[in-house]
Amino acid sequence: WNIVRELTNNKQIRTRKNEHPKTSKKKPPMSSTTDIPTLPTADTYKFPTHLLGSTASKDSVPTSEFAILVACGSFNPITNLHLRMFENSKDFLEKERNTIVVGGYISPVHDGYSKTKNSLEVTADHRYLMCQLATKSSDWITVDSWEFLQPEYSRTRAVLTHFKEEVDRFYGEKNQVSPRILLLCGADLLESFVKQGVWRPYDVEYILETFGTACVERDTTASIANLIFDHDVLYKNRKNIHSVPAYVTNNVSSTRIRTLIQRGYSVKYYLDDSVINYIKTNGVFDYLHDK
Numbered sequence: 001w002n003i004v005r006e007l008t009n010n011k012q013i014r015t016r017k018n019e020h021p022k023t024s025k026k027k028p029p030m031s032s033t034t035d036i037p038t039l040p041t042a043d044t045y046k047f048p049t050h051l052l053g054s055t056a057s058k059d060s061v062p063t064s065e066f067a068i069l070v071a072c073g074s075f076n077p078i079t080n081l082h083l084r085m086f087e088n089s090k091d092f093l094e095k096e097r098n099t100i101v102v103g104g105y106i107s108p109v110h111d112g113y114s115k116t117k118n119s120l121e122v123t124a125d126h127r128y129l130m131c132q133l134a135t136k137s138s139d140w141i142t143v144d145s146w147e148f149l150q151p152e153y154s155r156t157r158a159v160l161t162h163f164k165e166e167v168d169r170f171y172g173e174k175n176q177v178s179p180r181i182l183l184l185c186g187a188d189l190l191e192s193f194v195k196q197g198v199w200r201p202y203d204v205e206y207i208l209e210t211f212g213t214a215c216v217e218r219d220t221t222a223s224i225a226n227l228i229f230d231h232d233v234l235y236k237n238r239k240n241i242h243s244v245p246a247y248v249t250n251n252v253s254s255t256r257i258r259t260l261i262q263r264g265y266s267v268k269y270y271l272d273d274s275v276i277n278y279i280k281t282n283g284v285f286d287y288l289h290d291k
Contacts, residue, residue: 036132036278037132040128040145041149047146047170048105048144049170051103051138051140053102053103054102054174055102056176056177057176058175058176062177065098065180066100066177066180067093067099067100067101067102067179067181067182067214068102068167068181069086069089069101069103069182069184070104070105070107070181070182071085071086071106071183071185072107072156072159073109074113074120074254075127076120076121076258077122077254077257077258077271078106078127078134078275079254079270080269080270080271080272081251084250085244088216088244089182089242089244090104092214092242092245099180102140103140103141103179105144106131106135106141106142106144107143107146107147108128108143108147109124109153110124110150110153110154111123111148112153121287126282126284128143128148129278130275130278133274133275134271134272134275144163146162156207157207163181164211167181181211182213182214182242183211183212184213184214185215186216186217187217188218189215190224190227190234191227193208193231193233193234194227204233208233208236208237209237211240212241213240214244215242215243215244216244216246217244218246218250224243252270257271262285262288262289
């Protein structure tokens with residue numbers, strides 16, 4: 001990564017007009033304990049491949065399948081639970097499904113998503129940098145900026161297609177088997193697939209048929225198996241839906257984290273320390289105190 005001591009004087013984090021003054025005027029400075037990665041632009045964007053593992057030669061007969069996990073969302077802010085979902089799914093797929101996970105990506109949503117989700121007050125620049133800080137210790141999970149660098153909001157189908165094209169190109173140049181792209185999600189997102197008016201039905205069909213999901217249970221009461229059995233589109237594609245058990249339940253959500261911050265409560269151990277420091281240093285959620 002290219003590390004900077006400070007952002008250039010004429011480049012500030014993009015903010016919306018109604019953002020809290022403390023957040024909108026302040027550049028993300030260098031943390032006293034953590035360096036901040038550079039912000040990508042549409043012109044400098046390059047698909048990150050530095051943490052991708054090898055698969056198998058196309059000339060061989062693989063004894064395992066290969067997959068890459070992709071998590072799409074607001075990450076407002078990214079929590080330790082988001083990262084545990086990656087680790088849990090990797091363990092489950094490799095130990096129970098004979099599928100080797102060779103990479104993981106976090107894709108922060110475009111600011112345009114705020115038109116449909118009023119809680120998205122923090123711009124993608126902040127959310128991207130927090131994700132970068134949260135994953136700095138991982139040797140297989142990284143952050144992709146393509147989605148939020150687009151001119152407008154992209155649907156999940158388009159984002160996953162982007163990943164497939166980039167991954168196919170990367171492994172094709174190596175003459176290796178291209179991994180399957182799996183959408184990493186919680187049971188609540190899988191449930192939203194079959195809620196009327198939330199997703200376009202043909203997008204759900206395409207995502208499940210072409211990619212698939214690693215769906216992590218968030219509590220012991222939710223039954224992914226029953227959800228799949230009760231809905232035709234899920235049942236039809238059940239082989240592409242990997243239900244990952246929640247051996248240690250954890251219901252930490254970004255929404256709850258924002259509420260804790262608003263009330264002045266500690267979020268230590270819910271978030272990475274570098275993310276907490278970034279939030280405090282840059283006043284990312286200062287606007288919550290005005291509500």
